[in-house]
Amino acid sequence: xxxxxxxxxxxxxxxxxxxxxxxxxxxxxxxxxxxxxxxxxxxxxxxxxxxxxxxxxxxxxxxxxxxxxxxxxxxxxxxxxxxxxxxxxxxxxxxxxxxxxxxxxxxxxxxxxxxxxxxxxxxxxxxxxxxxxxxxxxxxxxxxxxxxxxxxxxxxxxxxxxxxxxxxxxxxxxxxxxxxxxxxxxxxxxxxxxxxxxxxxxxxxxxxxxxxxxxxxxxxxxxx
Numbered sequence: 001x002x003x004x005x006x007x008x009x010x011x012x013x014x015x016x017x018x019x020x021x022x023x024x025x026x027x028x029x030x031x032x033x034x035x036x037x038x039x040x041x042x043x044x045x046x047x048x049x050x051x052x053x054x055x056x057x058x059x060x061x062x063x064x065x066x067x068x069x070x071x072x073x074x075x076x077x078x079x080x081x082x083x084x085x086x087x088x089x090x091x092x093x094x095x096x097x098x099x100x101x102x103x104x105x106x107x108x109x110x111x112x113x114x115x116x117x118x119x120x121x122x123x124x125x126x127x128x129x130x131x132x133x134x135x136x137x138x139x140x141x142x143x144x145x146x147x148x149x150x151x152x153x154x155x156x157x158x159x160x161x162x163x164x165x166x167x168x169x170x171x172x173x174x175x176x177x178x179x180x181x182x183x184x185x186x187x188x189x190x191x192x193x194x195x196x197x198x199x200x201x202x203x204x205x206x207x208x209x210x211x212x213x214x215x216x217x218x219x220x221x222x223x224x
Contacts, residue, residue: 004063005030005189006051006082006158011060012213013043013050019058020046022213028158028189033180035192035200037218038210044193045087047210048162051191052084053077065157083151087163087193089143093136097127100135101150113153120149123179141172145179152183159183159190165199177202 004027013021020043028034038044049055051062053074061070069077074084092100101120102113121128124145130138135146144164151159161180165173180190180203194200200207209218 004028005032005065006191007061007063008047008051009061009063011047011050011057011062013046013055013057013060015046020213021050021057021060023060024210024213024215025060026191026208026215028191030157031184031187031189032205033184033190033192033203035194035204035207035218036210036215037194037197037200037207040195042210043213044195044210045162048084048086048160048191048193051160052082054084078154078156081155081157083154083156083159085147085151085159085161085164087166089140089147091135091138091143091146094134096132096134097138097146098131100146101127101153103150116153116155119155120152123152123182124149139172141168141175144168144172144176148179152188157187157189159188160193161190162193163195164192165194165196170198173199174202 006028008024008026011021011024012019024047036044046055050057053072061068064080064082067080069080092103101117126142127145127149138146148161164176177199192200192204207218208215
């Protein structure tokens with residue numbers, strides 16, 4: 001069995017008669033940042049959805065920390081230590097930052113919840129400072145921090161983050177890069193799905209490319 005935290009093996013998946021993944025394989029080691037690059041429509045989001053249980057693979061397997069999670073429901077996969085931050089910065093606009101972070105928590109989890117909130121605010125200090133503000137008032141970059149922070153509330157071993165830099169100003173991409181590196185240093189691995197190399201080159205330990213449904217190396221990432 002592989003020692004990788006995430007091990008995707010020969011996955012084929014698609015929609016209708018179209019197969020976007022044609023034997024895609026990759027691995028992410030503990031506390032590693034792996035960037036998966038590719039053109040729009042290459043199948044990057046499909047792979048992220050397969051990994052997190054939101055889309056069923058036609059063939060192939062997905063392992064998380066040595067456990068076969070192929071075909072499990074998304075909520076089961078979350079319990080095994082994976083959090084998926086989908087593209088689009090979907091926040092609850094009418095709720096505050098803190099309510100967005102705690103919306104899925106139950107009352108009996110309050111002591112644990114307080115600790116997780118503290119960890120999120122340590123990673124994203126701007127969220128702590130504005131925690132009573134409605135999410136609708138946040139900039140695009142702040143909303144991206146919020147949805148990543150919401151993913152962190154489950155204390156994942158692995159974050160799968162889909163197109164986080166889309167539409168962000170360079171300064172906000174720099175802040176996002178610093179946060180992702182800090183998460184790695186604290187032990188959280190990241191599979192970063194990106195169309196553009198800007199963020200990937202700042203943070204990735206390895207960069208991969210998805211082309212014609214298969215994954216291949218995309219060159220060495222610079223030291224971070």
